[in-house]
Amino acid sequence: MEFDIEKSIEKVRVVDENRRYWFIRTYGGATYTDFIEHNYVGIGFNDVPQKYIENCKGRNDSDIKNLREYIESKYSYRNGTTSKWINQLIDFQHTIKEGDIVVIPDRNSDQFTVGVVESDVYVVEDNRAFLHNKNYEPYPEKRRKIKWQRNIIGSDTRELKGLTNSRQAISRADNYADIIEGFVSSVYIREDQMHLVLKINQHEDINAFDLNDMLSGVTYFYNEFCKEYGIPENRDLTIKIQVQSEGNARVKGYFKKGIFGVMIITALTANGEFTMDPATGEFSFKTGDGIVSSILEPITDFLNAKQERTIKFIEYQKSSKNLELNSLNTNNNVLDNTTEEGEGKNANDEGN
Structure with a gap:
């Protein structure tokens, strides 16, 4: 992908390790x-x-x-x-x-x-x-x-x-x-792990199949983004869920690019509209509210690179909409691929 995910990760809020x-x-x-x-x-x-x-x-x-x-x-x-x-x-x-x-x-x-x-x-x-x-x-x-x-x-x-x-x-x-x-904030880095908070807003009882499809989408896209950036397939991902009806799912892992990719995909499921080309099977996005247009083309290319990805995205979007999934509070500037001087400055650990 042409999207410079490293520069965007540099803009994610980093929690001081000495904070109490x-x-x-x-x-x-x-x-x-x-x-x-x-x-x-x-x-x-x-x-x-x-x-x-x-x-x-x-x-x-x-x-x-x-x-x-x-x-x-x-x-x-x-x-x-x-x-x-x-x-x-x-x-x-x-x-x-x-x-x-x-x-x-x-x-x-x-x-x-x-x-x-x-x-x-x-x-x-x-x-x-x-x-x-x-x-x-x-x-x-x-x-x-x-x-x-x-x-x-x-x-x-x-x-x-x-x-x-x-x-x-x-x-x-x-x-x-x-x-x-x-x-x-719904995305931050603490103790060298990236954290992403997803909020389920559905007021009724949670449908088990929707929840399963949502969690399956998180793990799938985490690994797909890791592969895209040369990170070996891994199980370095934890999810804590406190869900009765509405509640939060807290995702964290050391491979920041994988977590960040899940954040982008989740933002698109909530804000992006896509159309499918019946001749090629490929789809493209319309810009949704709060989504930086510069990420749409590379993310579309990422999803269209494998038919399995497009199918998984559709499943993830369906389950996300049914669960009314979104972030607690998203700072959309982290999706921009330009970094303002002095912001972020995360650790440059290999494989992030």
């Missing part, structure tokens, strides 16, 4: 809206002087003892409860870093919002209060600036419900990294 993930509660949803509207997250204990927490950077016993004594002199916490809050204050001050991801829930965890940490801890004066558990509480004054990325509602919240099992104000969410990143 955090679940931060919102006082039962009471501070959720304020966090969103004012672009921050915060932790309580406004009365605790910031210097006591800053001094605990190295977790020195004497510094932690000073912090413990101050908390126990001002609050009713003791023993393990005090230790829990000390650890959360230290995490908020020292362990969370700029570039980390935070997830916050609204009341009853009916929706979640994902954001990127943009600052160190800063302290503000805020005389406002909110109602929580029949008491008025002051808004948190120890804060970090957040750039909100995505609001998660409806069936998508199922994948994050496990975060709420922790009752702490701040808890680590590293085990949800792939799920969270998939809500930021």
Whole structure:
């Protein structure tokens, strides 16, 4: 194919390998809206002087003892409860870093919002209060600036419900990294694997044959794109599915060209219209919304190169339409074959 897939892969979002993930509660949803509207997250204990927490950077016993004594002199916490809050204050001050991801829930965890940490801890004066558990509480004054990325509602919240099992104000969410990143964008690279999130929007019970044809199409086109770019036939592909009616299929693998090819084919099934030439058996695409025209000719050539590919594409498109398959949020510029200076810069590992 003439389509320069390597330059397009360079434009795919690459996740920093040092990024960590955090679940931060919102006082039962009471501070959720304020966090969103004012672009921050915060932790309580406004009365605790910031210097006591800053001094605990190295977790020195004497510094932690000073912090413990101050908390126990001002609050009713003791023993393990005090230790829990000390650890959360230290995490908020020292362990969370700029570039980390935070997830916050609204009341009853009916929706979640994902954001990127943009600052160190800063302290503000805020005389406002909110109602929580029949008491008025002051808004948190120890804060970090957040750039909100995505609001998660409806069936998508199922994948994050496990975060709420922790009752702490701040808890680590590293085990949800792939799920969270998939809500930021439907295609990304993390730990040298390319990830692609496909969303099934069908509200009724999933037809088993449609699901089988969809999964068969994913594995088939993955291997066909690998072959096209000289990558040996392989089984380096995993798919995690959380489907009741509507739900997500998460595809990942080390051979990025194969995953990227699946993304292109899926985009065409959702947005492209094709016509078949009865004389030659070949088909051509009309440009669909959001599809870069420069990829249509090489992808058409790719599909027409083997009759089996055209048949598989028709099956995949049929199953995709029946399942109402698409991406969560597609950045169509990654389908362009020109790379803007300074974007991407992925690892040039052989066989991608």
